[in-house]
Amino acid sequence: MPDQASTPETITQKTTIAEADRILRMEPVIVQATDSLHDVAGRAVENTGCRVLAVVDLERRLVGVITVRALVNDVFLKIVPEEFLGEIMDLKGAMKYAEHLAARTAGDVMTEPVSVHPDESVRSAFERMHAHKLNGLPITSRDETVIGYVDQLELLLVWVRASGREALLEPASGDAGDGQ
């Protein structure tokens, strides 16, 4: 049970995503691949806590993810594309610019689908976020339907609280730096 004293190790290794989700209760932002960037941005600001949006098909199955950061860049690029021209130094940058200039829908800007299942551990969620450089992940059922969202920062805060290490995140007092 989440209320029982958990050590950092138990919360990452044993806690399931289902349990973590019960503590965090974060709502996913779900958009369709055909939704316009305008609609996607509108949905994102309704729930700013969710930093990785889930893109789904008509059956609500996950087909991709969009980070809020990438969305902001894309919307920004649409309004002032000239601002980004000066930053293009190489072939990769030039190709990316071309791609973003053409992007109009969620499907155009999404990256490959990444998610966690409720019965997976928090540890695997962290590993997946790290591997894909994401700050959160959609939670999906076995048939890849989106059923929730788990955020990295919230998860870390729960972990810090569970382990009683809040002091690590406070200004250092007394002996500088050594928090052990």
Place this chain on the structure above:
Amino acid sequence: MTLEVITGLAIFGVTYLLIATERVHKTLAAMAGGIAMVLLGIVSQEQAFEEIDFNVIFLLAGMMILAGIIRQTGVFGWIAVRAARFAGGEPFRILVVLSVITAVASALLDNVTTVVLVGPITIFLAARLGMNPFPFLMSEILASNIGGASTLIGDPPNILIGSAAGLDFGAFLVNMAPLSAILLVVYLVAARWLFRGQLTADPALRASLLELNEREMITNPGLLRISLIVLGLTLVGFLVHGILHLEPATIALAGAVVLMLLAKKSPDEVLREVEWPTLFFFIGLFMLVAGVIEIGLIDAVADAIFALTGGELASTSLLLLWLSATLSGIIDNIPYTATMIPVVAQLAEGQPNDGLWWALAIGADLGGNATIIGASANVILASMAEREGHPISFGRFLKYGLPVTIGTMLIATVYVWLRYLL
């Protein structure tokens, strides 16, 4: 035929096939071919290494370093946006200025750097005008290959030929630049007809272009000033390198070192931007060609051409011109030029002028315009167009590239005739 000749021919054939089909990265193919020539005893390692032309490698490396720093300054964006405003947002005028910018930049820097920087600005301007970027991008491709032909440093075949034949920066400027200028002007006149019906834009959108501010494009004004001064001095160095008894490679490396010092750039960062695969592609090719010379293939090709033309300057030049253009449209013009240089060196002996060398350079440079795979600049701009949602098909490219190549080659034929054969 001895076993050595058969083995050497096989290595050469397989390497060319791998480069042409892109089954293996071209650098890896060339290096494998070059090393195989040594390992299988076709050519000694001393001879193979001796064939590596460090004038070519160092000139390329020096120019890559210069281009790597210059592209961080935003100068291209500044020029392009200023030019688009100067053109009043009128599509055909924009096509002309973008083509001229691309041609001049390609003459001074490598074509890939040029199109990587001009391409995004072009698709941005086209999007602003609500137009398909095809006429602009196609013109830039053609202009980059035409402009690149004009100088010693504009296109890798020129660097190879310049070093092998002892033709310097000034010689290229006198012999190649006038032809490039004529071809560009003729092309731009033809472009209005070629792209008829494709060069219209909504007047309201045209007006919105005039609101752009080119100053925002400059990312680093200090670096820009230093870079332009060093590039200018390097070009002066190329012009007078004969008087100084210095190779163009030495001038380019000197420019690169001075710019790195003045810009306070860390070599770690700058040298990471050097296209090492391209440099090793050349190294592999030089070793491969060492093997090809050793087995007598070069002599055989030279003899065959001699038999066909009787060694006469006029017919040999024209054969070389058109053969080079045709083959460069199909295969990479760098390995083609590297292989043909020893052939032309034999044929050029005793000829009254350098017409054969110029025919090789013109053919190899202009042939790249014929197909979408003819030169790296073509491939890059075509894939940029595809990413932006306006793909250029092989057929559509051919519909414009082939007639332009044939037209420019016909003009080039007249030029070669009047200049070297009369």
